[in-house]
Amino acid sequence: MTAVALHGLRERGRTLWARLGRMDPRYPVSFLITLILVLGEARYGILGGYDRLVIALGVCVATELLLSRWLQGSVANVASAYITGISLALLIKPRADLLWPFALGGFLAIASKYVLRYRGRHLWNPSNFAISVLLLVAPASVAILSRQWGNDLATNAVIWCFGLLIVSRVRMLHVTLTYVACFVALAALRHWIVGGPLLAEIAPITGPMYQLFIFFMITDPKTTVSTVRGRIIVAATVAVAEAALRLAGDFHVAPLSRLYPAPPILALAIVGPVANVIDLYRAGRSGRST
């Protein structure tokens, strides 16, 4: 390859990178989740049936179109519903013969954006809300992502590379890195408290639930607070809340047992909306836009 061709390639890369930065963040994120879906399905059959994907995606998109038109008078961009639908299809692992969790989960996820609002913004990441409801209300029917990525480092590496690239372009890298750093530090703390193997405490972050969590949920621009400092504090708080749940799990605190299958998701479901309400309230008082 000649130097001219190399230079051309480099220039094209720079242009693409710049365009990616200007793009609506939902599109690169849509690309990433599609990549995860294709990779997971091709290598590991992670969906467990295309009917699940069709229902989750279909209900999310239909609910978005219907509610946006009905309540806001305009047809919404369905990129967000697309991301939510795929997230639900990947993360919800119900009993073998059940499809209703995908339908009701899809409806709850999108409807939560229109129902659970404060000062004009929704408070929960849609898939985070729906999965939390399903796990808390229907544990006999719904589990969370039991299928793993083959416990395979290569698949993990591909997703992490693309994930970090994309969250950096949508300017949420600080959220991901804060959460990951806090998770690892708190894992060491939990290891010190509980006394089990350190690797067992760190291991969960290599699982697919975490990949979806750190690249899609906790970094969702629509449900994060307005400042970089605030987002860092929220990410750290979510990690602390998760560590508290995990410690409760280690010490077998029975009343919290429904929270143990998915500690990060439920920690975000608790911390996220509280942070958003505080942020929106403070913004309202100061007249700042969010």
Place this chain on the structure above:
Amino acid sequence: MVHAVTSPFQRRIAVGVSFVAAIVLVAVLNRRAPGAGDAPGAARFHLTNIATEAGIDFVHHGPTLDPKLDNIAFLIGSLGAAVSVADVNNDGWPDLYLTNSRFGYPNALYVNRGDGTFVDTARAAGLADVNRPGEGVSMGAVWGDFDNDGLEDVLIYKWGYLQLFKNMGNLHFTDVTERAGLRRWMNANGAVWFDYDRDGLLDLYVAGYYRSDIDFWHLKTTRIMENSFEFATNGGKNRLFHNLGGGRFEDVTDRMGVGSTRWTLAVAAADFNGDGWPDLFLANDYGPEELYLNDHGRRFTLSRVGLESDSKSGMSATLGDVLNRGRVDAFVTNISEPGYLFHGNNLRLNFLPELGRFQQAAEGVVADAGWAWGAQLGDLDNDGRNELFIVNGYVSGDRDRSYWYAASKIAGAYSRVFEDARAWPAIGTASLSGYERSRVLVNRGLAGWSDVASQVGVTDEYDGRAIVLVDLFNRGVLDVVIANQKQPVLVYKNSGVPGNHWIAFKLVGTRSNRSAIGAEVTLEAGAARQLQIVDGGMGFASQNDRRLHFGLGPTGRADRVVIRWPSGTVQTLEHPAVDRLHVVTEPGS
């Protein structure tokens, strides 16, 4: 409603109400999840545990392992309770063999006295003292007349050296392992006798679970666990031993292409595709099931028949004709735990001849039975349809401490971490899907299945592993024997259903292997057909009675019986007498 509700406020209220209604609906639908109790429907039979009255006081003891595994010794050592049926002394009464899994603890051979009681003769028979340091501990046993001398011999598979005992008659057995060429160290949890090349001699397939280079009492490494939760391929290599005759076996695993290194927990053999040659069906833990189709005894082919993309936690492989189609279907148990994991059991309806694949048909109570282990299909109420009995529960420790959360931490780890037992959180005295009740599912035909366990008297919460169905008292009803991990054996005597008829067959091979293992018997009554196969080992760590039992319902109709012997001989019996056992010898010699 869209047109009726017009103001923005009304629309918001309508959406809000729908939103709340959806959450309520989630709660309502969740309450309909199976597992909470029996479904409507009355059972007409009753099962009573008569172990003590029958003189069967066996209690299983689990293995003690290398201290390097102390953190999860309860998990690893939760296998080994097994039960198999054989008429060891040819007196017409089925006997029971139960395994122990701790050094110094004997296996038991309960010989049926014919008066409702049993006596343990294992020590005198030479089948008791097999769990010894340097030799390993028992994980199960399968019976078959490998030398066609008319006496049932037994292969004990272990975490340790395989042991083959030849039945010398008069309730005496001799260890012929070395001479047979079978002295192999395997960490095996399943085996099946079958005649893959139809030469009239029983061959042997042994399923390795842990790798065979692992000595659980002298570990060189703690990297012994699975390298993936659902796609592990680092298990023990399965072995096929060809019976050469003269009491000798040859390892033909690689030549025949059946050396799977998935974590096989159970294996069963039958002719699934109707070509007359017995195939191998594997239930693999941490991976998909596998079907090895037999190419005329020359080689096996791992076939794409709808199993390969469905990766779960296979525990048990049970064969039977689920819908009276005259087909061998497969039922494979799996794990279900609310909130964490819904692998769900598989009911694989056999459509190989038409579609070239199995069709998954498990739903509701069939799919979810907890952490399910052994299962068997058999007609418990003699109505002409097979019931399904599933035993459940992994580790019953402290009731208020569960290991599921801790297990979920390691399950998603990178393979090099996951396979290292030292990286696993300690289980301590916690339970892992402990205290789970068994399921007794009555077959309602097209109306589905109903769980009647508590109605019929099955309320125990033992950690069930192996289950067999056998007419223990020659009454024309199937009784149930369950081997429980580190717990007493259960012997459920079946009350039967008065007025329902039955018929049973004991087959004696001549050109085929003498035990007739692999023979298919199809009973025709009007348009209905029931198919059963003579069992060389199926379920989990179990082997049913070789006698085949058919329920006939109140009409007691049996028009024709077609026997397909392993040799290929087809024999037909017209209008056989009902309510009796027929001893049928293979024609021609």
